[in-house]
Amino acid sequence: MKIYNNPAPEQWTDLCLRAKAGENAEVDKIVSNILQRVRIGGDEALMQLASEIDGLAIPYDLVVSDAEFAKAEAEVSDSLKAAIQTAAENISAFHRAQLPSEVRIETMPGVVCMQRPVAIHNVGIYIPGGTAPLFSTVLMLAIPARIAGCRRVVMATPCDRQGRVAPAVLYAARICGIDTVYKIGGAQAIAALAYGTESVTPVDKIFGPGNRFVTAAKQQVGGRVVSIDMPAGPSEVMILADDTSVPEFVAADILSQCEHGADSQGIVVCDSMQLAEKIKEAIELQASTLDRAEFVGRSLENSRIIVLPDRKDMIAFANLYGAEHLIISLRDPMLAADGITAAGSIFIGNYSPESAGDYASGTNHTLPTSGWAHSCSGVNIDSYMRKTTIQHLTQEGLARLADTITTMADAEGLEAHAQAVKIRMQCK
C-alpha cells in the first residue's frame, strides 16, 4: 500500500481514479445476446441458458416452493435469525423515518399545486449467488420496498446445480414479505425481470448488485426497458484519520473493504507521515492473519494512503473522490461531516465501522460507487417511489394566469396551447 506525502493538487484527480470495471465489448455482446434470447424465447430460453451456463438439469422449477422456504427456515440457526431480526428492525426504523409527505401549496389564489409520493408497483430484486450468500442485501432492498408500499416485490437469484438457494437468503426473503423468488441468475435474470416471460411478470424497476454480466445487463435495459437502482462499480472506502483515530481500527476497516473483491479500493487520508506509517504497519500485520490474505493482498494494490497537511485539504480531497463509504475518524467528526458534499454513506468517529452500516445500524448498504456519489443517492425510500404532481385551478385561478400562459405560449409559437386557455375564458 503506497503512501503519497502531500501530493500537489494537480495530482489529486489521478489519485481519485478508481480501478475501473470499464466497458467490455465482449461482455456487452454476450449479454446483449442473452437479453435477446430471453425476450424472444421466454421460459424456454431461461431453461436452455440455465443448462448451458449454470449446468442445471432442465426443466427445473423456476419458482421457489413453500417446501423450500420451510426447509430454509429450519436450516438457519437461531442466532442468525436473531441477528437478521435485529438488523431488520433497525433498517425498518430508519427507512420508515424517510417516508416523504405530500406537499400542497396554493401558488396563487385558485391555483393549488401538490406533489404526491406514490410507491412503484412492481419491483424486482436481484441477489447474486456464488460463495457468499448475500442475505443482508435482501434486507437492504426488500425492507424499503415494503415500507414504501410496493405492491409486488419479487426476487431473482441463482441456484446451485441441485436447484438450491442459500437458506439464509430464502429466510431473509420470507421475513421481508417476498412471496415469489425466481431461481434465475446472471444476465438472464435481468432479462426475465425486464421483459417478462410466461412465468415472470415484468417489473418496473430492478434493484441489486451482481457480477459483470448482471451489471452489463442492467446497463443495457436501464432507461430503455425498465428503471434500475443505480450505476454499479467496485466497492470502496475512504477513511479520514488524525491523531484521535486508532490505527488498528483504520486498518481493520480498510481490510474489511478489501475482502469484498480484488477490485475493491481503500483510501486513507491522514495528516501526518507518522500516522500513515503506523496505519500501514497495522494493515500489514492484520492482513497476514486473515484467511483470505492473498485475495485481500490484490485489492490492497489498488489502495493508497495519502498525507495532506490540513483538515481543509482532507475534506476537499474527500469531496473530489466522492466515496461510497466515508469513515471520518477525526477530532470533531460531525463538524467535518458538515463539510462533506459527496459521499454515499458517512461513518462518524472511532466506533462506527463500515460493517455496522453494511449490516445493522439501519442505513442502506446499496450505495453509489466510482464517484457516482456526486450525482446519485444510495438506495433509500425514494428509490421505491415516484412523486406525481397535481394541479387544480379554479375558473378564477385560471383567469388570473390566463395572460401569463397565453403570452408565453404565443412567444413559443404554440398556438393551441394558448387556445386551450382562451376557449375556457370565452365560455363563462
Added chain:
Amino acid sequence: MKIYNNPAPEQWTDLCLRAKAGENAEVDKIVSNILQRVRIGGDEALMQLASEIDGLAIPYDLVVSDAEFAKAEAEVSDSLKAAIQTAAENISAFHRAQLPSEVRIETMPGVVCMQRPVAIHNVGIYIPGGTAPLFSTVLMLAIPARIAGCRRVVMATPCDRQGRVAPAVLYAARICGIDTVYKIGGAQAIAALAYGTESVTPVDKIFGPGNRFVTAAKQQVGGRVVSIDMPAGPSEVMILADDTSVPEFVAADILSQCEHGADSQGIVVCDSMQLAEKIKEAIELQASTLDRAEFVGRSLENSRIIVLPDRKDMIAFANLYGAEHLIISLRDPMLAADGITAAGSIFIGNYSPESAGDYASGTNHTLPTSGWAHSCSGVNIDSYMRKTTIQHLTQEGLARLADTITTMADAEGLEAHAQAVKIRMQCK
C-alpha cells in the same frame, strides 16, 4: 381519430402502445462518433462539428457574452418579461415547498442514523433550438437547481448560423441565475457537458429535452459517464371525461398536445359513445382553425378515443397507460386522482388545462413519457440533490450491535467485516 367502444381488457395493452421513437442503430452510430470526437478533440472538435452540422463560420465564441445577454434583455417585450416573472414565481414557490429536510433517528440507544439532502454541485441544462424558443424549459430546469443549491448551473443551446440564441431563452437563463451559456447544440453539446473540453467544465448531471440525436447522446452517456434526468420520449396527454366535462375544452387540450410534434399522442377516455362523438367533432372543428392544421393532423393519427363503461375501468386504464399528462375532467375529480397510481402530472377539473402546467401553475413540465411514469418522477427538487446517510455509533451502541454484525458477517463469509467490530470491542 378513431373511437374504440368498450374494448376488451386483453386489448388494453395494445391500446396503451406509444408511437415509439424506438432504437435507431443509424442515429446511435452517428451519435457515438460525435461523442468520441468531442471526448478526444475538445473545443477543436466542437468547432468542426458546428461547421459541418450547423454551418457556422468558425471559430466562433462558444460562450454567450454579457453584451449578448444585455441585447437579449432589450429585445424581450415587457409583457413577456412580466409573464416569465409570474411563471418563475409560481415555479419557485412550488419547488421551494418540496425541499427535503434532514432525517435523524436513533435506531437503538447509541446508534444514530441520519439522511442528509445535499445539492448536486455541477448541473448542465440542455435547451433545444429550432423553430420554437423553449424559454419555459429554462425556467423549469434552472429554477429548481437554484433552489436546491446547486453551485454551478450551466446551459448549452444551439445558436443560428449568425451565432445568435433566441432572446427569450437568454433572458430566462439570466433571471434564473445562469451565468454561463454555451452555444453548442445537438449530441456534441451533451458530449461537452459529459466529458468536458478546454472551455466546458464537465457536469455531474444533464437535464433537458432534445431531438433524437440529443436523446441518443443522453442515453449513451447516462449512467456511464454522467447522470441524466430521465428517459425521453414523445409527449402525450390522456384526458378522462364524463358528462361533467366540456367537449370543447377536451378538444382544445388534445390539440395543444398534438401541436408538440407528429409523434405526440392524445388519448381521451370517456364513458359514453355520445360524448366520444361530441369530442371527436369538437377536435375536428377546432383543428381546422389552427395555423398548423396539417402538422396537428399527423399526430391526431396516433390519437384515440376510448369508451369504457364505468369510472373504475377508466381509472384502471389510466394507470395501465401511465400518462405524462393526465387531465381528470370527471365528477369529483380529486377523488378520482386518489385512485391514480401512475402519471407524471395530473390536471384536475375543467379549468386546469395542460398548458397551465406547461407554463405557469408552478408544477414542472419535464415529465416521464412513454409509460416511464410507472417508475420515474418528473423533474422535481430531488432531481438536483443526493441524500447522504450518516451513522454515528457510540462505543456502547456498537457493543449493543456487535453480536448482530459479527454473526451476519460470519454467515456471509466476510471475516474482516467481523474483525472490524471485534478489534473495537477488544480495545476498551
